[in-house]
Amino acid sequence: MNVFVEMISFPFMQRAFLAGMILGLLLACLGVYVTLRRMAFFGDGIAHASLAGIAIALLAGIAPLPTALAWALFIAIFIFWLERKVRISSDSLIGILFTASMALGVILMRFTQGYQPDLVSYLFGSILSIQTVDLFVIFLVTAGILAWIAISFRSLTSMSLSEEQASVNGVNTTLQSLLLYIALALATVLGVKILGIILVSALLILPSATSRLLTRSFKSFFFVSILLAETAILVGLTSSYFLDLPSGAAVILVGTILFFLAIFFRKK
């Protein structure tokens, strides 16, 4: 028991847990719409694309998180605009833009002198990386996105089921889709520090995909997703502390174990 008390007494672990819990809530809520609208690749793409934002920040010596957020916002709006301008599938567009942005990031990193400890932690996540200022940004952006989800809950759910029906019912589907793209881009980048570029999108998908196997109503789907995300975060971060594992990898593996448990134990 003492070891847990000791763990929680470290300020960096307090920040990691707090950030993790907030992110778990945010990514699980958005993940519900990501799985229903089959946007998993978008989350993955945005996370990878954020590398260029981080590289720009490292090169310029400015704060990486706000720069990566701004970059992801730009990429999300650009994808949204291109999808409506060019007759190419959404997947292809995201694939082109995220690899291009990542390539740009790699080239920019080349100009950054010496070893970059930040880069490794951005790729795979680190519980040591959350600073108080990051916590503040995570809290503010999450509050904004959750407020929007609460206000637009019916519209978002309705258009995830049928965009056409939602449109007839008066939902501004173009605006809500754009806001969903923006919210996803911001949320994914917020999760990059703790979960890593490579792994963050898994926390968008795993809780809701697992919850979908277990639930019948939308309400339970939503709440079980949140519960699963928080469980993965708590167990993952704890094992990351005790076993000295990269935090993102630990969280995602716990989430994956929960997913397979759900497959084996769900009611047929």
Place this chain on the structure above:
Amino acid sequence: MIIDDVSFSVEEGEIAAMIGPNGSGKTTLMRTILGLTPLKQGEILLFGKHLHQVRPLIGYVPQRFMFDRDFPITIREFLDLSRHYACPESRMLEKIHEVGLGTEILKKRLGMLSGGQLQRVLIAQAILNNPRILFLDEPSTGIDISGEAAFYDVIEHLNKEHGTTIILVSHDIAVISDLVDRVICINKHLLCHGPPKTALTPKKLTEVFGKRAEVYEHHAHQHKHHHL
């Protein structure tokens, strides 16, 4: 799909049917009225106003409600999505009864419904906010022939009891000729418009449906037998 030179009006409280063969543009016309397909030229007014001003007065049942059958949502939750804030929750039960379903269905998952049940739930959803006008695109799609008669009874009930104006798309003139006050015949452009008895002359039928008109008339005969 291009449809041109279409001009018609429907009186409030009427049941009107847009008829024409497959690919004639009926669905496109209905989708254009509902703002789902852009209008290239001209004007569409509902109750004398533009669409965005009268959205709450409109109900719509699509030909095929395309959705993910694994979507975890109950019928109650599905209906609640369309419920306006002014609409009491008790109205969900009322509308479910009105379309001939029992309240136990509210707990069921949307993806578990049969074609006929889904179509009825979609109608319940479309009429939840007591619309003044209801658009139905091939409303009996997916319903077997015995369910079809009862289904059109529901539509008639909505019109007679609630005074809801109904515009439906159909390729089956036999089914709707007894039901509707007005037909709008379309085959890329407007071919006839008016009460079925005067508008649907044999010449017009051939013009709209081509030689297939005979087949349709035969079908009508069969259907009427069934109906009686």
